[in-house]
Amino acid sequence: DSGVTQTPKHLITATGQRVTLRCSPRSGDLSVYWYQQSLDQGLQFLIQYYNGEERAKGNILERFSAQQFPDLHSELNLSSLELGDSALYFCASSVGTVNTGELFFGEGSRLTVL
Amino acid sequence: AQSVTQLGSHVSVSEGALVLLRCNYSSSVPPYLFWYVQYPNQGLQLLLKYTSAATLVKGINGFEAEFKKSETSFHLTKPSAHMSDAAEYFCAVGNSGNTPLVFGKGTRLSVIA
Numbered sequence: 001d002s003g004v005t006q007t008p009k010h011l012i013t014a015t016g017q018r019v020t021l022r023c024s025p026r027s028g029d030l031s032v033y034w035y036q037q038s039l040d041q042g043l044q045f046l047i048q049y050y051n052g053e054e055r056a057k058g059n060i061l062e063r064f065s066a067q068q069f070p071d072l073h074s075e076l077n078l079s080s081l082e083l084g085d086s087a088l089y090f091c092a093s094s095v096g097t098v099n100t101g102e103l104f105f106g107e108g109s110r111l112t113v114l
Numbered sequence: 115a116q117s118v119t120q121l122g123s124h125v126s127v128s129e130g131a132l133v134l135l136r137c138n139y140s141s142s143v144p145p146y147l148f149w150y151v152q153y154p155n156q157g158l159q160l161l162l163k164y165t166s167a168a169t170l171v172k173g174i175n176g177f178e179a180e181f182k183k184s185e186t187s188f189h190l191t192k193p194s195a196h197m198s199d200a201a202e203y204f205c206a207v208g209n210s211g212n213t214p215l216v217f218g219k220g221t222r223l224s225v226i227a
Contacts, residue, residue, distance in 0.1 A: 002157055033214060042219035043158075043204060056214050090157060103150075103215065105157030 003027065006091050006106035014114055018079040021109045023091030025072055031055070031094045032074040033103065034066055038087040049074055050096075078111070086113045116141045116207045120218035128226050133177075133192040135221050137205030140186065147188040148206040148215065149179055158204060164188060175199070200225045 003026035013019055025032050034046040036059075045058035049068035060066075063081075068074040078085060088110050092103040121136040139145055146165045150158040162173025169181040175198075179190045188205060202222050206215040 002159065004157070035217075043217040045214045045216070048214050055212065058214065092157075102160045102163070103158070105150075105159065107155070107157045 002104040002106065004091060004093050004104050004106035006089075006109050008109055009107065010110050010112075012112045012114065013081060015081055015083060017081050017113075018077065019081065019111065021076040021078070021089055021091075021111075023074045023076070023093075023106060025074070025091075025093030026104050029093035029095050029104065030072065031096060032068055032072070033092045033094075034060075034074070034076050035090040035092065036087050037090060037108070043090070046076070081113045083113050086111055116145065116209065116213070116216050118205050118207050118216055118218035120203075120205050120221050122221055123219065124222045124224070126224040126226060127195045129197055130194050133190070133195045133199065133223065135190040135203050135205075135223065137179075137188045137190065137218060138186050139188060139205070139207045141207055141209065143209045143211070146208040146210065147179075147181060148208070149173065149177070149188075149190050150204045150206060150217075152202040152204065152220075154201070161190070161203070195223075195225045197225050197227065199223060 005024040030051045033048045036044045046060040048056040066076045088108045090108045092105045117140045119138045148163045149161040152158045164181045172178045202220045204220045205218040208215045
């Protein structure tokens with residue numbers, strides 16, 4: 001158990017809909033990262049928050065947004081969903097910056113868009 | 115920009131045989147390198163990391179990796195494969211700045227009895 005909690009574990013929805021994925025980081029970790037994992041693209045970095053503020057942005061679509069709340073949990077909002085958004089979405093956390101530390105991953109939220 | 119290439123999307127070895135998973139990186143600054151493992155239906159977990167100390171890095175479960183700057187490689191090895199090693203393995207690169215890790219596409223390791 002990494003200590004990172006993601007909900008829901010599975011989500012099935014239709015094209016055009018909007019969903020919210022939630023992540024609670026490990027106790028004491030200030031950084032939260034969102035990654036998208038798909039068969040063709042591998043593990044793609046979406047966005048990072050540190051103590052409530054956006055720290056880095058990767059290949060995140062404009063239809064996607066995220067935020068980190070004062071209690072440090074984070075939400076990833078996906079809107080106007082398309083078939084290609086079907087993927088496993090991971091949240092990870094770390095104490096501070098990631099590079100010399102360790103990223104702790106949740107078990108992921110599997111999104112299926114029909 | 116940094117990138118990682120993992121050679122071979124799928125590697126199959128016999129139980130007790132040597133495991134070798136290949137990773138080559140590209141980085142314009144001194145890299146920090148990582149191997150993560152993902153077991154079925156689980157998140158990724160750190161196996162080992164190189165952050166500019168010893169070039170031979172030992173990790174959990176008997177795995178180790180060697181940083182070779184001249185070859186821009188960070189291959190993962192284990193002398194004797196066990197059935198429980200079957201998983202997806204990801205190589206990742208970072209640096210001393212604040213950029214998030216960049217992951218390779220992963221190599222699925224199968225262990226045959």
